[in-house]
Structure formats: C-alpha cells, structure tokens
Amino acid sequence: MIEMLSDIDRQLLLAVNGSDSLFLDHAVRTLTHALTWVPLYLGLFYMVMKNNDNFRRLLYVLCGAGLCVLLAGTVDDEIVKPLVARWRPTHDPEIGTLVDIVDGYRGGRYGFFSAHASNTMSIATFFGWLVRSRRLSLTLIVWSLTNCWTRMYLGVHFPGDILVGISWGFTVGTAVYFLYRRLTRGMYTPRNLNPSQYTTTCYRRQDCNWPVAIFVFTLTFVLIKACII
Known part of the structure; x- marks a missing residue:
C-alpha cells in the first residue's frame, strides 16, 4: 500500500x-521566494495595528503569528525532515533524472513535509480565525495554495509533502488561535458595531482590504516582471 501511494505521488508530481514556459519559470521562482511576500506581511501587520488599541493584545497577536511559524516550519525543518529523511523529488534516486529543474534550484536533500505549505497555511488559518473576514480568509488561502503549487512546479516537493504540510499548518493555526483566544479572553469589551463595516471580531472591513489589495498587487508585479525578463 505504501509503495502504491508513493508511486501515485511520483506520477502526480511529474x-x-x-x-516549457520561461514565463512560468521566472514567475514561479519569484513567487516561491520569501522576500516576495514581505509586503503582504506588512499589510497584515498594519491591519492588526489599526484594530488593536490594547498593546498587550497586539503583542499576543504578533506572538501568535510567530508561534505559528515556529511550530509549523521550524519543527518541520529541524525535526521531521531529518527524522523521516524522505528524498525531495529533485534528489530522489528513482525519478530525480525525470524532474524538470528550474534555474538549477534543487532544494535540500529531504522534503517531508513542506515547510512552505505548513507555514503559509498556519498563517492563513490563524488570521482567518482571528479576523473572520471571508475576503481576507479566501485571499490568504489562495496565497498559501499558490506557494504550494510553486513547490511542486519546481520539483522540490511531492503532492504528499504538500498535503501533510497543509494539514499540519491548519492544525497549528487553529491551535494557536484558540490559545490566543484563551489568553486574551478578558481583554475584549463587547461592542455593538455595524456588521457592514466590522467583522464579528471587531476588525474594520476596510482595513482588512489592505492585505487583499497587496496580494493582488504582488501577483500583478510578479507576472509583469516575468514578462519583461
């Protein structure tokens, strides 16, 4: 059974x-780079700053985001990957020569599970629970799935690595949010706010549009850049 699943995983990856598109090659290499998404992180930070006048609660949000990355990505890179020691497709003895390498990028030796998938999904899940804006939640999920796709396109993760990473990221993001909610339970004052202007967790919808707009702008910039290069 395990061998059959591994074969399916390899076939799906290939x-x-x-x-054969240089345009896609350039776009994916930019999309998968962490620095590309710094503006999105700043947009999320701005949204949180604007909607948390309590410094202690703001600090808990930032610590929650940091804890998501620590549990989702660092645990994977430092513990799971060395322990499981599953080859990345680019290093896999069975299909390594069949994998399309983009710009010589092969990644490290081991790829189970995907830290890109777990990190981005944990952040998407945490902020989805925290803000309760459908538009923002959908945007962050698309952002996470975009990162997941780039890892398979580059041949550095099997679909199974991605699925486990997504599952772990969702679990971490959910657990961290409920820990955050427990720690900040006494910091919120119930307010009757216009639901057309505020989410159920008192985040201003207009402020939630900033990360969404930045995500769209970033994608547009990446695509234009890939056309020019």
Whole structure:
C-alpha cells in the first residue's frame, strides 16, 4: 500500500512539475521566494495595528503569528525532515533524472513535509480565525495554495509533502488561535458595531482590504516582471 501511494505521488508530481514556459519559470521562482511576500506581511501587520488599541493584545497577536511559524516550519525543518529523511523529488534516486529543474534550484536533500505549505497555511488559518473576514480568509488561502503549487512546479516537493504540510499548518493555526483566544479572553469589551463595516471580531472591513489589495498587487508585479525578463 505504501509503495502504491508513493508511486501515485511520483506520477502526480511529474504531471505538474515544470513546463516549457520561461514565463512560468521566472514567475514561479519569484513567487516561491520569501522576500516576495514581505509586503503582504506588512499589510497584515498594519491591519492588526489599526484594530488593536490594547498593546498587550497586539503583542499576543504578533506572538501568535510567530508561534505559528515556529511550530509549523521550524519543527518541520529541524525535526521531521531529518527524522523521516524522505528524498525531495529533485534528489530522489528513482525519478530525480525525470524532474524538470528550474534555474538549477534543487532544494535540500529531504522534503517531508513542506515547510512552505505548513507555514503559509498556519498563517492563513490563524488570521482567518482571528479576523473572520471571508475576503481576507479566501485571499490568504489562495496565497498559501499558490506557494504550494510553486513547490511542486519546481520539483522540490511531492503532492504528499504538500498535503501533510497543509494539514499540519491548519492544525497549528487553529491551535494557536484558540490559545490566543484563551489568553486574551478578558481583554475584549463587547461592542455593538455595524456588521457592514466590522467583522464579528471587531476588525474594520476596510482595513482588512489592505492585505487583499497587496496580494493582488504582488501577483500583478510578479507576472509583469516575468514578462519583461
């Protein structure tokens, strides 16, 4: 059974890995780079700053986001990958020569599970619970899935690595949020706010649009850049 699942995993990877398009190659290499998404992180930080006048609660939000990254990504990179020691597709003895390598990028030796998938999904889940804005939640999920796709396109993760990463990221993001809610339970004052202007957790909808707009702008910039190069 395990061997059959591994074979399916390899076949699925080869089906979505790489292309003959230099445009996609350039776009994916930019999309998968952490620095590309710094503006999005700043947009989330701005949204949190604008909607938390209590410094202690603000600090808990930032610590929650940091804890998501620590549990989702660091645990994976420092513990799970060395322990499981599953080859990345680019280093896999069975299909390594079949994988389309983009710009010589192969990643580290081991790939189970995907830290990109777990990190981004944990952040998407945490802020989805925290803010309760459908538009923002959908945007962050698309952002996470975009990162997941780039990892398979580049051939550095099997679909199974991605699925486990997404699952772990969702679990971490949910657990961290409920820990945050427990710690900040006495910091919130019930307020009757216009639901057309505020979410159920008292985040101003207009402020929630900033990360959404930045995400769209970033995608547009990446696509234009890929056309020019």
